[in-house]
Amino acid sequence: xxxxxxxxDFDAGLEINRLQNARKDTGAVVSFVGLVRDLNEGDQVSQLxxxxxxxxxxxxxxxxxxxxxxxxxxFDVTLIHRVGTLQATAQIVLVAVSSAHRGEAFKACEFIxxxxxxxxxxxxxxxxxxxxxxxxxxxxxxxARERWNQ
Amino acid sequence: xxxxxxxxDFDAGLEINRLQNARKDTGAVVSFVGLVRDLNEGDQVSQLxxxxxxxxxxxxxxxxxxxxxxxxxxFDVTLIHRVGTLQATAQIVLVAVSSAHRGEAFKACEFIxxxxxxxxxxxxxxxxxxxxxxxxxxxxxxxARERWNQ
Amino acid sequence: xxIKIFYxxxxxxxxxxxxxxxxxxxxxxxxxxxxxxxxxxxxxxxDVWQQMLxxxxxxxxxxxxxxxxxxxxIVDGDEVAFFPPVTGG
Amino acid sequence: xxIKIFYxxxxxxxxxxxxxxxxxxxxxxxxxxxxxxxxxxxxxxxDVWQQMLxxxxxxxxxxxxxxxxxxxxIVDGDEVAFFPPVTGG
Numbered sequence: 001x002x003x004x005x006x007x008x009d010f011d012a013g014l015e016i017n018r019l020q021n022a023r024k025d026t027g028a029v030v031s032f033v034g035l036v037r038d039l040n041e042g043d044q045v046s047q048l049x050x051x052x053x054x055x056x057x058x059x060x061x062x063x064x065x066x067x068x069x070x071x072x073x074x075f076d077v078t079l080i081h082r083v084g085t086l087q088a089t090a091q092i093v094l095v096a097v098s099s100a101h102r103g104e105a106f107k108a109c110e111f112i113x114x115x116x117x118x119x120x121x122x123x124x125x126x127x128x129x130x131x132x133x134x135x136x137x138x139x140x141x142x143x144a145r146e147r148w149n150q
Numbered sequence: 151x152x153x154x155x156x157x158x159d160f161d162a163g164l165e166i167n168r169l170q171n172a173r174k175d176t177g178a179v180v181s182f183v184g185l186v187r188d189l190n191e192g193d194q195v196s197q198l199x200x201x202x203x204x205x206x207x208x209x210x211x212x213x214x215x216x217x218x219x220x221x222x223x224x225f226d227v228t229l230i231h232r233v234g235t236l237q238a239t240a241q242i243v244l245v246a247v248s249s250a251h252r253g254e255a256f257k258a259c260e261f262i263x264x265x266x267x268x269x270x271x272x273x274x275x276x277x278x279x280x281x282x283x284x285x286x287x288x289x290x291x292x293x294a295r296e297r298w299n300q
Numbered sequence: 301x302x303i304k305i306f307y308x309x310x311x312x313x314x315x316x317x318x319x320x321x322x323x324x325x326x327x328x329x330x331x332x333x334x335x336x337x338x339x340x341x342x343x344x345x346x347d348v349w350q351q352m353l354x355x356x357x358x359x360x361x362x363x364x365x366x367x368x369x370x371x372x373x374i375v376d377g378d379e380v381a382f383f384p385p386v387t388g389g
Numbered sequence: 390x391x392i393k394i395f396y397x398x399x400x401x402x403x404x405x406x407x408x409x410x411x412x413x414x415x416x417x418x419x420x421x422x423x424x425x426x427x428x429x430x431x432x433x434x435x436d437v438w439q440q441m442l443x444x445x446x447x448x449x450x451x452x453x454x455x456x457x458x459x460x461x462x463i464v465d466g467d468e469v470a471f472f473p474p475v476t477g478g
Contacts, residue, residue, distance in 0.1 A: 012162075012163055012166050013161060013162055013166065014163065016162050016163065016181075016183060020183065020241070024189075025187050025188055025189045026185055027187045028183070028184055028185070029183045029185070030180070030259075031166075031181050031182075032178065032180050032181075032255075033166060033179045033181075034177065034178055034478055035170060035177055037174070037176065037177045037250065039174075039175045051397060051398055053451075053454075053472070055454055056470065059455075060454075081477065081478075088174055089170070089171070089174050091170070092477075092478070093477070093478055102260075103294060106259075109256075113252055117476075118474075119456065120475060121397065121451070121472060121475050122476065123398035123472065123473065124476045124477065134398060134399045134402075134473070134476075135476045136476070137474030137475065137476055144253060184389055201308060202388070203306065203383070205365055206365035209366075210367075231388065231389075243388070243389055252478075263389060267386075267387075267388065267389040268385075268386065269386065270386060270388050270389075271308065271381075272386055272388025272389070273309035273310075273383065273386060273387050273388070274387045275309070284309055284384070285387040286385075286387070287384070287385030287387055
């Protein structure tokens, strides 16, 4: 497992390749990249600032990855989440999961994102033409997480 | 949509970046990379030969991507499938899907793989220490596809 | 009627045929030739053909690049293909 | 008892506090201080504190880096944090 909270950008291709090359019996790598959209709730977004809770955030992410590893037969996970001020179209988060077969990697990758969205201490503040605003948590994210408990 | 059946290798990072950069309102890119495992059904695999049906294979892949685009609100799809003789650990297939929100991209990407596995005319022949063998279709792949009709 | 047939994977290898142009008598087949009838017709060639096309290998058929079932009708000029269940990805 | 408190995001910005060391009288709080009691105690500071901690913003609490609910017990030396629902990813 590699978990990182960082201001620097990441290279999704490089991280995917690392997982591929780690074991010769890897059959599948599923990855997710989340990006700063230039549009949110109808407003133009020029930048996004991500705050986190140093210490707790890393622990929360590791706990989520551990849960995924105990639920599915996966080989490895790379999770990188950026913090600080990001411009529109910038990369925010990467989750990459390797496994022998595709079904497990798909499930684990989506599970990690759904839990990250609702359990990991990050907060987003957008800059639009009318100023700064903190984003509200979405009930659709709570629902996405609840699916995994059914 | 970009669909390609080719002998050459591909660069997953490059393809993901292309989808990211195509539109500024992209919020999510989900990708799948399938690889030649060095182990299958307990036997060491040294290489895999992929045969296809030129003309029909491309059409089948485009039809699958079109289905995904009509079912989910996604922006774009890149699908690359290699043919010919590949060594263990080589990349076989890439599916990358961009969208505004993650749920749609995850579903569309997994849907495309499940349909590709059961509908696109590709056939795999493995080389193991006891010689060559054609792979049999897996009932688990049929079941994975059937989930989408429920 | 004239049709073109392609064989793939295990079929191609075992039958030692990758493609053939086949002419069928119009009085026997015109407007009535289905995938299943064509399989049965080809299966008469030898035991190997019988085994490969009508045996336990679940052969799938395609007409003009579209997957079809056994009852699909084949017409003059069609491109037909026979192959085992697919295993890509 | 002494505890450390962190505030994040909207709370930090509105309360103009990012962290504080707080000393509480043992006789009033020892072994009985919960997240909810601490919120109520802090809410007495001003209307803004009341609104932020006890208002409609669903404040979440953490003790020593673990998310907890309102009934969780805080002990001497704990690191407590308050923040709005998370919005990362």
